[in-house]
Amino acid sequence: MVNPNEFKKKIEASISQEYGVEFLGKNFDQIVNLLTEIKAEKIYQWVKNIVESKIEPISIGSKKTYKEWEVNELLTFRYPFSIGNTEYRILFVKVKNSVYIEFHLGDHKYYDNVRKDLDLKKSNY
Amino acid sequence: MIIYNPHNEMLLSKRLKEAEELLAQIPVKYCFITGSFLSKERYKDIDIFVVTRSQKEMVLRNKKVKITTIDFNDLYSIFYHSVSKNCIAKNILPTKQLKVTLSDYWHVINEAIPTLLNQKDKFHKDVRFLVLYTEYFKTGEILDTFQLNERIHFFKNYNEVMDYVKRELPGIINKYAKSSYVKRFFYTQAAYYKKLKEYAAQSFLYELTHDVARGIAHG
Numbered sequence: 001m002v003n004p005n006e007f008k009k010k011i012e013a014s015i016s017q018e019y020g021v022e023f024l025g026k027n028f029d030q031i032v033n034l035l036t037e038i039k040a041e042k043i044y045q046w047v048k049n050i051v052e053s054k055i056e057p058i059s060i061g062s063k064k065t066y067k068e069w070e071v072n073e074l075l076t077f078r079y080p081f082s083i084g085n086t087e088y089r090i091l092f093v094k095v096k097n098s099v100y101i102e103f104h105l106g107d108h109k110y111y112d113n114v115r116k117d118l119d120l121k122k123s124n125y
Numbered sequence: 126m127i128i129y130n131p132h133n134e135m136l137l138s139k140r141l142k143e144a145e146e147l148l149a150q151i152p153v154k155y156c157f158i159t160g161s162f163l164s165k166e167r168y169k170d171i172d173i174f175v176v177t178r179s180q181k182e183m184v185l186r187n188k189k190v191k192i193t194t195i196d197f198n199d200l201y202s203i204f205y206h207s208v209s210k211n212c213i214a215k216n217i218l219p220t221k222q223l224k225v226t227l228s229d230y231w232h233v234i235n236e237a238i239p240t241l242l243n244q245k246d247k248f249h250k251d252v253r254f255l256v257l258y259t260e261y262f263k264t265g266e267i268l269d270t271f272q273l274n275e276r277i278h279f280f281k282n283y284n285e286v287m288d289y290v291k292r293e294l295p296g297i298i299n300k301y302a303k304s305s306y307v308k309r310f311f312y313t314q315a316a317y318y319k320k321l322k323e324y325a326a327q328s329f330l331y332e333l334t335h336d337v338a339r340g341i342a343h344g
Binding site: 053055056057058059060061072075078084085096120121122 | 170188189190226229236238239240242314317323324327
């Protein structure tokens, strides 16, 4: 069982920025509680790999507005994992050449909604 | 119980009874089972799809059961058309005419390429939509879950998937889109990818958009 506050702190430490990243998701803390230490370590390593530009981002040339940015200014990093028979996804959103803004964690339905907001998913395919 | 099996694939007769019993435990009219459970001795999951407006999570006692909910608004999707094509259903399934666009297809490619490069040879699960869309636009046929698995396992590694996209996409776009739209859309996309060329996926997508636009320019 992983403590959600510790989890968030470790991720913040990896990205070391002054801008506060938002941790979002319908059942964020409950899902983190379900993580094993091994699974959490893999996520921390994945975040480190993002910082070191070792992970490929998803980006779309869209002028749609997302909060205070245009979608084409954002990079989204995706991490899939499962606990038991349930699949979860992390979407870590960064402004190009700038700060990390959001760390989403949720089930497939939540993931699909965030993708629609970020214009990464067009229709209900 | 309704059996949808357009290509007369071998269904394991012993699983039909089991499938019927599982579907009977689901308290909705429209639900169905598809995937390896119906045709393979060894299977990982039992894929059950439920068509409902309800947001309530459904859980069956069988730990291998994976339930996916499909909203009535999603019945026109290529996903629904594919998973419901070859299945065991509780009742006759509702149908809606397929709606797919090239823009949907491009969004699928845009997500699939970075995912493919991150997953490398563990790509099988992540290219389902990519292959489904590509085959649909290439041949006009919607692959069912069995055909889709077969097609995906035909690729030996992720590089073969990348080559497949590079080979098939320009012809598909040439066939379906007007050249003025293609030039406008793909050159715009190319400009965004160009700024991210330090990433392999964006570099690949940049080349791909250029190949498409060049193909149109040269007829």
